[in-house]
Amino acid sequence: MKRTVTRLADGRELIYFDRRDDADRSAMDERPLPGRATASELRYDPLLDEWVAIAAHRQTRTFLPSTDDCPLCPSTPGRPTEIPASEYEVVVFENRFPAYGDGASGGRCEVVCFTSDHGRSFAELSPEQVQTVIEAWADRTAELSAYPGVEQVFCFENRGEAIGVTLHHPHGQIYGYPFVPPRTRRMLDVARRHPGDLFAEVLSAEREEGVRVVVANDLWTAFVPKAARWPYEVHVYPHRRVPDLPALDGAEREAFGALYLDLLGRLDRLFGMPLPYVSAWHQAPVRTDRDLAWLHLELFSIQRAPGKLKYLAGSESAMGAFVNDVSPEDAARRLREA
Structure with missing residues (x-):
């Protein structure tokens, strides 16, 4: 498994996972992105002994864009996205609108794109592609587990607008919680x-x-x-x-x-x-x-x-x-x- 680490224009980490050793991942993100301004705050609920993340900046996250404006599709000439490459197998990057991380809340949030094909679902992936996803999950779990502020790593997928999905491209997320969830x-x-x-x-x-x-x-x-x-x-x-x-x-x-x-x-x-x-x-x-x-x-x-x-x-x-x-x-x- 080839693992290529790069950075997006605002400094967020992006990692390509490829079965092919010759995959070219040299494309760079040249978007004029503003600096990251996460403002999550952890607040403690003494009645339930639970932590709640206050993440008001997520109100401005991308919401149900058209296929032509999908930020998880590969970049094309004149339309740069979150993934600089013109194609990819599986890619993981730091969430631009994280619920946790880089602020007072600690932890880290990542996005996992299961395929570059916007019209597919996880159920339609090839067995080989699924193996690449599993390798990415395992890799990120191991790495995030070594972060000093992470107490549990949670890999998950939300699918369908009825669930609350705001991007249709087949993807999941990984949360590095700064606490052990309830x-x-x-x-x-x-x-x-x-x-x-x-x-x-x-x-x-x-x-x-x-x-x-x-x-x-x-x-x-x-x-x-x-x-x-x-x-x-x-x-x-x-x-x-x-x-x-x-x-x-x-x-x-x-x-x-x-x-x-x-x-x-x-x-x-x-x-x-x-x-x-x-x-x-x-x-x-x-x-x-x-x-x-x-x-x-x-x-x-x-x-x-x-x-x-x-x-x-x-x-x-x-x-x-x-x-x-x-x-x-x-x-x-x-x-x-x-």
Whole structure:
């Protein structure tokens, strides 16, 4: 894997990931960009023991541009973008409108472009391209984990306007949180109190019962959790306990790519439409409880039926008490049949 590091006009880091050793990444960003002026601020909520980022500068971020104005497409003569090259495989760069980083909040936010093809989705990538994405995720997780102000690395993709996506180009993000987020803290607190091996027991029970398993291979299992919160929610576990993406071996990375493409295809065939989803990697914190954590992916959609979305209304938004309109067993069956 060839890794080329360069800088954008305002000093932000950009990294190309290429399978080809002869890839030319000499093009420079010559845009007259203003200097970075991030103004994120972390504020502590004493009632919930949580941190909130106040990032008012994100109000001015790019919002649903036309294809001709997409900032994530390769640069062309007369139309420079965030990526100076005229083509690319996978590229990662510092977010121009970060929720965290370079200010009082600490941390770092990056954008991952999965392909230079604006019209494709992750489900349509080749297996080779998926492997490049996985290598980029692992590379960035390892590097950001070494930053003194980063406590957890979160790789994720938001897909679809219904989810809140503001750029249609196939991409994801990576957050280097300056704290351990509430969801991770709670999971690991539960695992610490559990008398056995919590994650191993959950995976074993789902594989043994089988009714909620959607797809599996020798190294990974994808299942709808028994207490799923979302209409269509799938968790993907490696069969071997590893704390994070860099710890996966070559066989596990390859096996995940094949299974993940299968799973994404099922989601899109479910209602005959590109399903909006969030795809989120749960990795171990950088410095604490790495022995308790078990790397896994959480993939969920708010689409509960054709033309119907799952909205987080009073109970979910105000109290965090979820009500799911689709039974997990039925969701798993439908995805198996898709």
